Amino acid sequence: xxxxxxxFSTDILIIGAGPAGLAAALAAAELSSTVTVIDENPxxxxxxxxxxxxxxxxxxxxxxWQALANCLNVRMVYGVRIVAAPAxxxxxxxxxxxxQKLSWNxxxxxxxxxxLLLPFPGWTLPGVTGAxxxxxxxxxxxxxxxxxxxxxxxxxxxLAVAETVIRAGGQVVSIIETKxxxxxxxxxxxxxxxxxxxxxxxxxxxxxxxxxxxxxxxRVVKAHxxxxxxxxxxxxxxxxxxxxxxxxxxxxGLLPNLEIGTLLGCQIRDGxxxxxxxxxxxxxxxxxxxxxxxIGGVDKALAEGHxxxxxxxxxxxxxxxxxxRTHARQFADLLRQSFATxxxxxxxxxxxxxxxxxxxxxxxxxxxxDDWRTAKLMTRAGMGACQGRICGAACQFMFGWEAPGxxxxxxxxxxxxxxxxxxxxxxxx
Numbered sequence: 545x546x547x548x549x550x551x552f553s554t555d556i557l558i559i560g561a562g563p564a565g566l567a568a569a570l571a572a573a574e575l576s577s578t579v580t581v582i583d584e585n586p587x588x589x590x591x592x593x594x595x596x597x598x599x600x601x602x603x604x605x606x607x608x609w610q611a612l613a614n615c616l617n618v619r620m621v622y623g624v625r626i627v628a629a630p631a632x633x634x635x636x637x638x639x640x641x642x643x644q645k646l647s648w649n650x651x652x653x654x655x656x657x658x659x660l661l662l663p664f665p666g667w668t669l670p671g672v673t674g675a676x677x678x679x680x681x682x683x684x685x686x687x688x689x690x691x692x693x694x695x696x697x698x699x700x701x702x703l704a705v706a707e708t709v710i711r712a713g714g715q716v717v718s719i720i721e722t723k724x725x726x727x728x729x730x731x732x733x734x735x736x737x738x739x740x741x742x743x744x745x746x747x748x749x750x751x752x753x754x755x756x757x758x759x760x761x762x763r764v765v766k767a768h769x770x771x772x773x774x775x776x777x778x779x780x781x782x783x784x785x786x787x788x789x790x791x792x793x794x795x796x797g798l799l800p801n802l803e804i805g806t807l808l809g810c811q812i813r814d815g816x817x818x819x820x821x822x823x824x825x826x827x828x829x830x831x832x833x834x835x836x837x838x839i840g841g842v843d844k845a846l847a848e849g850h851x852x853x854x855x856x857x858x859x860x861x862x863x864x865x866x867x868x869r870t871h872a873r874q875f876a877d878l879l880r881q882s883f884a885t886x887x888x889x890x891x892x893x894x895x896x897x898x899x900x901x902x903x904x905x906x907x908x909x910x911x912x913x914d915d916w917r918t919a920k921l922m923t924r925a926g927m928g929a930c931q932g933r934i935c936g937a938a939c940q941f942m943f944g945w946e947a948p949g950x951x952x953x954x955x956x957x958x959x960x961x962x963x964x965x966x967x968x969x970x971x972x973x
Contacts, residue, residue: 560654562590564834564849571853666767675795689713697795840876902928
């Protein structure tokens, strides 16, 4: 493996250096002449193994990294963002050293996921983050020692975030789970029957968090503070409770990152990129692995990444690979069924609550319109730095609107990067 400058062309390009991307790179390296892995982050690992080898606690991450170290035809390039696709099998990239075009023969998209953030009174206060966002900040070095932290939302991620906070010296004042005790019992019973390894992981986390107040059938209804977060109000069953805290991490679920797949014209269905048994998309020479083709966690990402890497070099996955993927997808289905976003969360957003934080657009202003396009034209919602990734997804959940469409450039970018397109600049809207 070579950590080097960005090439101008590559045989196989892999977008994302998380578990799926690393697994795909190792599988493809055997027969490919050149494999290039690009990632926006400054180190490999993606969101799941964030921070690079020095911070990894998962043995599988180290094993993959060691194996890739012996692959001289694999090139890792960090701090790279895709801006546009100005030509067939070509991307315009923005890097720390300026803009560059990169052409490829085959592509594996391992672009991961982002958090679903839902508006409620006070959610824009400094100190309120996504659950995964707080975990990423801590892994990136943000100090939380002595801080009082509330972790709210739904799903196993809450336990992992709380454990990260405690390991970093923070105090978890409460874990606030939306689902009822009945829902949780059904989930753990399903783990006992079919996913005992995951059950052991969950029990280990519960043991590590044994002194943390775990509330179920509860939700944060308001965050309090002026210049920063000071506390929260939550509804726990039929009781209202106020808690003081310095940080609030809310985990309402994950959304696949579809930008690159959409840019290339891959078929999207039910919020993820459609793939076949070989992880191939509807676009020739393009494969997808990991969260971009369905939320499922690290086991699913590793299995799909390996199969996609083999397919890209014309190899067929073995039965063991397919069995691992099937088992991982079954667990993903269980998570999706057990921790689907609760409809009651729509009621948390009040009329004066800001939904589009970039352009200061309230729920009242948005409710005057019937769809996302009209709301965007009349209120500028979705026209800020996030390009509708946060408020667009929230409106989709709260109002049932279609997701915002995608136009190039995919992300906000410098004019100097767009200038690189020169004669092809007319392709960029």
